[in-house]
Amino acid sequence: MTGITYEDFIDLDYEPADDELVCDFRVTPASDMDMESAGSRVASESSNGTWAELQVEGSITDLSATCFDIQGDRIRVAYPDALFEHGNMPQVLSCIAGNILGMKAVERIRLLDCDWPEPLTSSFPGPQYGTSVRSELLDAADRPITATVPKPKVGLSTDQHVQVAYEAWTGGIDLLKDDENLTDQSFNRYEDRLYQSLERRDEAEEETGERKSYLVNVTGTGDQMLERVQMAADAGCEFVMVDVVTAGWAAVQQVRELTEEEGLAIHAHRAMHAAFDRVPDHGVSMRALAQVARLCGVDHIHTGTADLGKLENEDTAGINEWLASDLHGLKDVLPMASGGLHPGLVPELVDRIGTNIGIQAGGGVHGHPDGTHAGAKALRQSIDAAVAGIDIEEYADTHPELRTALDKWGTETPR
Numbered sequence: 001m002t003g004i005t006y007e008d009f010i011d012l013d014y015e016p017a018d019d020e021l022v023c024d025f026r027v028t029p030a031s032d033m034d035m036e037s038a039g040s041r042v043a044s045e046s047s048n049g050t051w052a053e054l055q056v057e058g059s060i061t062d063l064s065a066t067c068f069d070i071q072g073d074r075i076r077v078a079y080p081d082a083l084f085e086h087g088n089m090p091q092v093l094s095c096i097a098g099n100i101l102g103m104k105a106v107e108r109i110r111l112l113d114c115d116w117p118e119p120l121t122s123s124f125p126g127p128q129y130g131t132s133v134r135s136e137l138l139d140a141a142d143r144p145i146t147a148t149v150p151k152p153k154v155g156l157s158t159d160q161h162v163q164v165a166y167e168a169w170t171g172g173i174d175l176l177k178d179d180e181n182l183t184d185q186s187f188n189r190y191e192d193r194l195y196q197s198l199e200r201r202d203e204a205e206e207e208t209g210e211r212k213s214y215l216v217n218v219t220g221t222g223d224q225m226l227e228r229v230q231m232a233a234d235a236g237c238e239f240v241m242v243d244v245v246t247a248g249w250a251a252v253q254q255v256r257e258l259t260e261e262e263g264l265a266i267h268a269h270r271a272m273h274a275a276f277d278r279v280p281d282h283g284v285s286m287r288a289l290a291q292v293a294r295l296c297g298v299d300h301i302h303t304g305t306a307d308l309g310k311l312e313n314e315d316t317a318g319i320n321e322w323l324a325s326d327l328h329g330l331k332d333v334l335p336m337a338s339g340g341l342h343p344g345l346v347p348e349l350v351d352r353i354g355t356n357i358g359i360q361a362g363g364g365v366h367g368h369p370d371g372t373h374a375g376a377k378a379l380r381q382s383i384d385a386a387v388a389g390i391d392i393e394e395y396a397d398t399h400p401e402l403r404t405a406l407d408k409w410g411t412e413t414p415r
């Protein structure tokens with residue numbers, strides 16, 4: 001690599017080859033840099049360059065990335081396929097979202113979007129089910145899936161948790177969801193919760209004639225996670241939930257291998273994503289994180305509420321569209337809207353992002369004045385109304401649980 005300089009990493013006439021990964025970055029250069037200098041340094045540090053001209057002979061030189069496009073504060077960089085270890089997401093991210101995020105040559109840099117080429121994409125499994133969970137695992141082919149997370153998010157005993165689950169399922173909820181910070185604590189053990197929840201799930205299925213399931217949180221260390229996934233599979237659960245950002249992509253990939261064998265779907269909770277994507281000109285966009293999640297093989301992922309809920313959102317509609325788009329034959333992913341939702345927000349939510357989604361409400365179900373069962377009914381009624389195109393106020397005239405929810409929360413977005 002003798003003699004490589006930053007100029008070797010920029011070529012504005014370059015046309016990326018079909019098998020190259022193209023990444024789109026927003027860049028604020030350091031005060032003493034122009035965009036071209038910053039762009040070449042991004043390409044260098046994220047592929048095979050460093051700050052010094054090397055005096056090392058004999059290494060392969062065609063692994064250099066190329067900054068080939070600069071438009072305002074946006075640059076595009078093409079990465080040769082051989083730079084990547086196929087099927088290894090941590091390695092891919094150590095290139096395209098690694099050192100460059102802390103590099104002094106840029107004041108700020110954000111990985112916005114990736115155009116994934118066929119060879120690299122095909123080295124990942126992608127989802128096992130994707131949106132087909134709606135009909136393959138549940139009875140929700142013609143409407144959004146409903147999910148609820150018992151609240152308080154931690155602190156309920158297993159008995160309390162399971163009772164809340166039963167009331168929610170029989171009220172019309174498809175999926176019981178653990179909260180992101182509930183795993184295997186002293187007050188609510190994983191194993192007890194899993195077995196007892198599935199017993200009540202069977203009762204709820206019998207009572208309602210609808211398939212129900214449980215997004216049981218298997219997040220933990222590597223072996224722990226695999227044990228928990230195996231336990232869920234052996235107990236007859238159809239889903240597991242993973243906190244994909246805190247657990248890490250290596251863990252997600254490991255879980256994905258086991259879920260392939262056991263036929264389980266993966267629900268991806270994105271707790272901590274905002275550390276990467278909340279500041280608009282730095283980090284890694286939620287769009288890019290969702291892409292990584294799809295390649296690694298999650299079936300659902302939280303993508304926000306199109307600005308209607310309690311949490312900050314980034315382009316929910318655009319991300320959802322990408323998750324449904326063609327990606328070299330990989331399955332799609334079901335986007336999950338969650339965070340401060342309640343029945344009064346459902347019509348507008350469906351208007352903004354359609355019905356090919358999951359709708360999760362915790363407080364918006366368990367905060368219903370008449371309790372969880374009524375709250376579950378109200379949420380389902382709001383979805384039925386939205387799907388049928390019936391005005392929610394009119395629907396509430398004949399659906400008392402929905403009326404009570406609307407009287408309490410109206411159509412306001414909580415904070």
Ligand SMILES: O=C(COP(=O)(O)O)[C@H](O)[C@H](O)COP(=O)(O)O
Nearest residue numbers: 302304311338339340341361362363
């Ligand atoms: O517990 C909740 C929502 O509870 P509630 O329904 O009571 O607000 C989820 O963890 C958030 O949706 C995560 O946010 P996001 O989905 O944006 O990642």
Ligand SMILES: [Mg+2]
Nearest residue numbers: 149153179180
């Ligand atoms: Mg939560």
